[in-house]
Amino acid sequence: MVKVVVCGAAGGIGQPLSLLLKQSDLITHLALYDIVNAPGVAADLSHINTPSKVTGHGKDSLAEALKDAHTVVIPAGVPRKPGMTRDDLFKVNASIVRDLAEGCAQYCPKAFILVISNPVNSTVPIVCEVLKKANVFDPRRVFGVTTLDVVRSSTFVHQIKPAFVPHANRITVVGGHSGATIVPILSHITQKGVSLTTEEIKTLTHRIQYGGDEVVKAKDGAGSATLSMAYAGARFTNSLLEASVRGRKGLVESTYVHLGGNPGAEANIAATGLAYFAQDVELGPEGVAKVLALPKLSAEEDALVKIALGELKGNIAKGVSFIVDIPAKL
Ligand SMILES: NC(=O)c1ccc[n+]([C@@H]2O[C@H](COP(=O)([O-])OP(=O)(O)OC[C@H]3O[C@@H](n4cnc5c(N)ncnc54)[C@H](O)[C@@H]3O)[C@@H](O)[C@H]2O)c1
Numbered sequence: 001m002v003k004v005v006v007c008g009a010a011g012g013i014g015q016p017l018s019l020l021l022k023q024s025d026l027i028t029h030l031a032l033y034d035i036v037n038a039p040g041v042a043a044d045l046s047h048i049n050t051p052s053k054v055t056g057h058g059k060d061s062l063a064e065a066l067k068d069a070h071t072v073v074i075p076a077g078v079p080r081k082p083g084m085t086r087d088d089l090f091k092v093n094a095s096i097v098r099d100l101a102e103g104c105a106q107y108c109p110k111a112f113i114l115v116i117s118n119p120v121n122s123t124v125p126i127v128c129e130v131l132k133k134a135n136v137f138d139p140r141r142v143f144g145v146t147t148l149d150v151v152r153s154s155t156f157v158h159q160i161k162p163a164f165v166p167h168a169n170r171i172t173v174v175g176g177h178s179g180a181t182i183v184p185i186l187s188h189i190t191q192k193g194v195s196l197t198t199e200e201i202k203t204l205t206h207r208i209q210y211g212g213d214e215v216v217k218a219k220d221g222a223g224s225a226t227l228s229m230a231y232a233g234a235r236f237t238n239s240l241l242e243a244s245v246r247g248r249k250g251l252v253e254s255t256y257v258h259l260g261g262n263p264g265a266e267a268n269i270a271a272t273g274l275a276y277f278a279q280d281v282e283l284g285p286e287g288v289a290k291v292l293a294l295p296k297l298s299a300e301e302d303a304l305v306k307i308a309l310g311e312l313k314g315n316i317a318k319g320v321s322f323i324v325d326i327p328a329k330l
């Protein structure tokens, strides 16, 4: 049985994400959890004639939703409005994510957990610290979903270089998931016939870093990216299922993970000095098969990574200290 649970399934991301996951032939049970309207969304999706069973679970049924989960995807929480940073969402979303992680620790401690809720740079540390506290933490099984940055990168490159085939060319994005912490590695675009000038790379990098703001502005108070995020979330979930259920080898995605204890992470621990970082990761039967070392960076990318490190350090500390009691300074 491959049970995938979507927490926040009735939301702007949750609904289209659940629709996309309903199309997977690897999922046997799709469980939709939300504090509102989950049974309605589940009833609707359950009429689709693909193999998976669909169930809906309201706010008092978290245990039932999570029991026997293979994978839990978490897009629960509030989105940005114009003028807000992702970090502004921390005060509401931190406790939502903490409570869901506590549920995972109790009811499905071996599940893969995919965190979409912002601020990802801090919510992933929250999940990991909850699991550590419960003695069920496996760093190979928790992922911050940064796939939207990867999807945006290839789309935006294609928009100025039509010869670049966006769905056939994956661009590595390292760092984290907010503004300056998003560092696309555009110097490695090697597809024949496509080259970017330094000025093009600079403009594209800025657009990718602040792509989320474009959507927040265009939606004008009605939320942030939902449909493109659902696409990106389904892509990451499907890659993980391909690797873990079907046993497909060599699948690589950029994702934000806890470095310590993950296979192959030593080089990036040394390069970043951080406990969490987004980079290319090879997926396997247990989740992370191998954290891939940072690629060779251009001087400009190196400078951007240095800026990202400073911001990430604060974001990570904020998430960790939400769960871990920091001893008073002597
Ligand atoms: N990682 C990324 O790249 C990325 C991209 C886009 C959005 N996001 C983030 O995803 C989150 C969700 O965005 P959205 O547009 O779907 O928001 P939304 O408000 O449309 O939906 C959120 C859903 O979460 C539900 N929810 C709230 N508290 C819950 C709880 N305790 N348990 C279960 N469900 C709960 C709500 O009822 C709602 O249905 C936001 O934090 C947003 O910033 C992340």
Ligand SMILES: O=C(O)C[C@H](O)C(=O)O
Pocket (backbone or CB within 6 Å): 079, 080, 086, 118, 148, 211, 212, 213, 215, 216, 224, 225
């Ligand atoms: O921008 C946001 O707040 C949502 C999301 O993180 C995005 O990148 O679109």
